[in-house]
Amino acid sequence: MATTNQTGGSRHTKGGRMKATSSRRAQSARTELRLLRTACWLFSERGFHGTGIRDISEAAGVAVSAMYYYASSKDELLEAVTRRVMEVLAASSEETVRDIDDPAERLAALIAVHAAFHARNPRAAKVADHEFQALTGQARRDILRLRDAYEKVWADTLEAGVRAGVFTDRGNVARLALLQMATGIAHWYHPNGELDIARLCERFADMGLALMGASRDGRPLQVGDLRIPDSELLLQRVELSIEPRRKPTGV
Amino acid sequence: MATTNQTGGSRHTKGGRMKATSSRRAQSARTELRLLRTACWLFSERGFHGTGIRDISEAAGVAVSAMYYYASSKDELLEAVTRRVMEVLAASSEETVRDIDDPAERLAALIAVHAAFHARNPRAAKVADHEFQALTGQARRDILRLRDAYEKVWADTLEAGVRAGVFTDRGNVARLALLQMATGIAHWYHPNGELDIARLCERFADMGLALMGASRDGRPLQVGDLRIPDSELLLQRVELSIEPRRKPTGV
DNA sequence: CCTATTTGACCAAACGATCGATAGACTAAT
DNA sequence: ATTAGTCTATCGATCGTTTGGTCAAATAGG
Numbered sequence: 001m002a003t004t005n006q007t008g009g010s011r012h013t014k015g016g017r018m019k020a021t022s023s024r025r026a027q028s029a030r031t032e033l034r035l036l037r038t039a040c041w042l043f044s045e046r047g048f049h050g051t052g053i054r055d056i057s058e059a060a061g062v063a064v065s066a067m068y069y070y071a072s073s074k075d076e077l078l079e080a081v082t083r084r085v086m087e088v089l090a091a092s093s094e095e096t097v098r099d100i101d102d103p104a105e106r107l108a109a110l111i112a113v114h115a116a117f118h119a120r121n122p123r124a125a126k127v128a129d130h131e132f133q134a135l136t137g138q139a140r141r142d143i144l145r146l147r148d149a150y151e152k153v154w155a156d157t158l159e160a161g162v163r164a165g166v167f168t169d170r171g172n173v174a175r176l177a178l179l180q181m182a183t184g185i186a187h188w189y190h191p192n193g194e195l196d197i198a199r200l201c202e203r204f205a206d207m208g209l210a211l212m213g214a215s216r217d218g219r220p221l222q223v224g225d226l227r228i229p230d231s232e233l234l235l236q237r238v239e240l241s242i243e244p245r246r247k248p249t250g251v
Numbered sequence: 252m253a254t255t256n257q258t259g260g261s262r263h264t265k266g267g268r269m270k271a272t273s274s275r276r277a278q279s280a281r282t283e284l285r286l287l288r289t290a291c292w293l294f295s296e297r298g299f300h301g302t303g304i305r306d307i308s309e310a311a312g313v314a315v316s317a318m319y320y321y322a323s324s325k326d327e328l329l330e331a332v333t334r335r336v337m338e339v340l341a342a343s344s345e346e347t348v349r350d351i352d353d354p355a356e357r358l359a360a361l362i363a364v365h366a367a368f369h370a371r372n373p374r375a376a377k378v379a380d381h382e383f384q385a386l387t388g389q390a391r392r393d394i395l396r397l398r399d400a401y402e403k404v405w406a407d408t409l410e411a412g413v414r415a416g417v418f419t420d421r422g423n424v425a426r427l428a429l430l431q432m433a434t435g436i437a438h439w440y441h442p443n444g445e446l447d448i449a450r451l452c453e454r455f456a457d458m459g460l461a462l463m464g465a466s467r468d469g470r471p472l473q474v475g476d477l478r479i480p481d482s483e484l485l486l487q488r489v490e491l492s493i494e495p496r497r498k499p500t501g502v
Numbered sequence: 503c504c505t506a507t508t509t510g511a512c513c514a515a516a517c518g519a520t521c522g523a524t525a526g527a528c529t530a531a532t
Numbered sequence: 533a534t535t536a537g538t539c540t541a542t543c544g545a546t547c548g549t550t551t552g553g554t555c556a557a558a559t560a561g562g
Contacts, residue, residue: 005538024531030536034408050385053522066538074522126393130381134301171445173454181428188427195424207421207428211462256512279511304548314513325548449553521546
């Protein structure tokens, strides 16, 4: 244990012409990202309060104080993770929905983005869902504002659909049910399971449309009838740099 | 602060004929329940690791060591809360579903029970959902076994409905989506909101049936077409003694 | 019924371990 | 020569848990 960062870049200017492995700035940026990813992993696994700063720094392979060089407190790590989740989620959905007018198509797209995000970034999503309540003060208010803005896009879409007679009016509980059922993906989805992400998004969009009683000309609407974003574009839009894609090396 | 239990029962046998306020056994049982409710409240509010035993005992109005008279560790409190949640949830759903054969009716009843439980016992439900992962060893395995048994009732119902041609086949993800969307109720439902519990259960059963494409003779099925449990019976079945119905007196 | 004894239900105080955070030294890249 | 980045070592506070006691209700003996 206690394998730390002792700046071991294999480089030597003296004599040999070997170029630097990477600049100091790049090394530093990589360390910071590694810390965020490690914190994200551990927060999702053990919860914010169940994770110590020693757990984080050891798993990231740096000393405790190195962590404090990048973040001024443990809370700031949580805030960083949560904020990035909300920002990417909001940006990707707004971008996807921007040029869609039809409410059913909008809803299908929103569900697809939401599902893709939670399937692709389960750890970060879980942290943002469960642990953000550990935030206090301004940080908490900021996150809540972001979340409210995100949910408003859903609310507007559902309202428009109801007004247009495309959706059954199920009140505000429908929005919460739809969001919740797709958010849950982060808890159980595994890429090696019965569905790849593209099919998962399709399936969930179908379920969401059915739940809202989406219909056109008296006929129930399915995803097949609609134009939904290409799955590669989807995955690119929900990409989240701080999502840990493998277990941190130090446990 | 530090208002403790100093056995203050206002009673005196000498002279007056005043009867004992309550037996020692009853007092003790009430203290134990108060501790469980307080722990449940705080776990749901701050998480298991975010709650200290001093927080619990102070909020319950007893000394720290009094808590250890009833529970041998903090983990045991969490286990007690979680186990009771799973037991009541499993018992109430099995009892409700016992004499229903029709898959659509079964699903509607399952959703209604699940929704009622989470609306009526939101704090305990949140603890069982989020914090049970803090459990380890045998306690964790026990809880998982209970949860799996509960989910199996859902899986069987959905399978039966698909086989009977009543439901659209949406695979295992449908079960998870249905459960998740109703579990989320614990996070947002408030009895003074737009729906009382009876209407909430109806609404969710409707959404669940729609999600599964439930139909009979080519016509979509709604709750109105089905026999679902009376709401009073429902509420009685999901009653959970350890759900804290008011904020503990000490914070 | 009265009294002596046991015991159930608590309390205050303290334990070592771990917590988040800081101080100050060191090192290698600029 | 400077400084960005990391180290080791340590801080006081708080953590979950235990110890040793107190006191009144319950129980037993007369």
